[in-house]
Amino acid sequence: MMNSTHIAVKIFEFEELAAATSNFHEDCLLGESDYGRVYKGQIDSNQVVAIQKVDHDRKRNFLGELCMLSWLRHPNIVSLAGYCADGDHRLLVYENVQLGSLKEHLHDSAPDKNQLDWNTRMKIASEAAKGLEYLHDKQQPTVIHRGINCSNILLGEGYQAKLSGFGFAKLGPPDGKTHVSATFEGNYGHQAPEHATTCEVSVQTGLLSVKSDVYSFGVVLLEIFTGRKDIGNSKDGEESNLIAWARPLIKDDKFSEMADPALQGHYPATGLKQAVLIANTCVQKQPHGRPTMAEVVTSLTYIAQGKYDSVTLS
Known part of the structure; x- marks a missing residue:
């Protein structure tokens, strides 16, 4: 079985993440992955994170990614800081990956x-x-x-x-x-x-x-x-x-x-x-x-x- 220690992640409201990225402004855009655009954001006053807006046609993969990343821990695996499943919005909050893909x-x-x-x-x-x-x-x-x-x-x-x-x-x-x-x-x-x-x-x-x-x-x-x-x-x-x-x-x-x-x-x-x-x-x-x-x-x-x-x- 996978590692037995479950890592809790924070649940965000959509408004929090919108505010953290100046409403997903282009100036905050880090780049794009297979799942959607990734933005640089600041949460909890000073923590810099990468916030991914999951594309509509990728939302079916949201839960799988969330489950996997809440378990996996390795320096070369992106760390999950939290997520948002607010209404129709699906977002993943990663550690800061400031250089994009x-x-x-x-x-x-x-x-x-x-x-x-x-x-x-x-x-x-x-x-x-x-x-x-x-x-x-x-x-x-x-x-x-x-x-x-x-x-x-x-x-x-x-x-x-x-x-x-x-x-x-x-x-x-x-x-x-x-x-x-x-x-x-x-x-x-x-x-x-x-x-x-x-x-x-x-x-x-x-x-x-x-x-x-x-x-x-x-x-x-x-x-x-x-x-x-x-x-x-x-x-x-x-x-x-x-x-x-x-x-x-x-x-x-x-x-x-x-x-x-x-x-x-x-x-x-x-x-x-x-x-x-x-x-x-x-x-x-x-x-x-x-x-x-x-x-x-x-x-x-x-x-x-x-x-x-x-x-x-x-």
């Missing part, structure tokens, strides 16, 4: 905004991996996140990575089973192939396991180091898939061609190669070919420390 820094940043450097990207990658390892290995039953993507990795002070977006999370299989059945809800660019295939043949209900999260995380790693979106548009307007783009370059050892141009060449060539190879193991088509998140954490930590000879995933 990883998606905004990688894909939506203004040209004049400081770009993430190599060390910061490694920090974000390794910390997000630690959060996912906690869900997979430290919880009983395990927690399958089901929504790992750049929108659901929030950044706190010092670019500390924090997983969010637990509205789709599901408890893992009991009794030694390898998977659970679940409808796919996340971004299709991050969807593991075994889940996509089984969804097609069983009315959108597919096989889900912790290795599905590992696959999604591998896509995120590729985004972090290449700067490319999971699914984007090429110059001729055709849709392109990040993994399909990356695989031939990996096969031909063209790692320098994969580096995000925003890095301007300031990265260790060996570190980039090993980080991309880790991502490649995560996005293997067969679940049994993917590593555990514990293995990913170990390898990313070695790369961040420059201990390239210690990395075993490739």
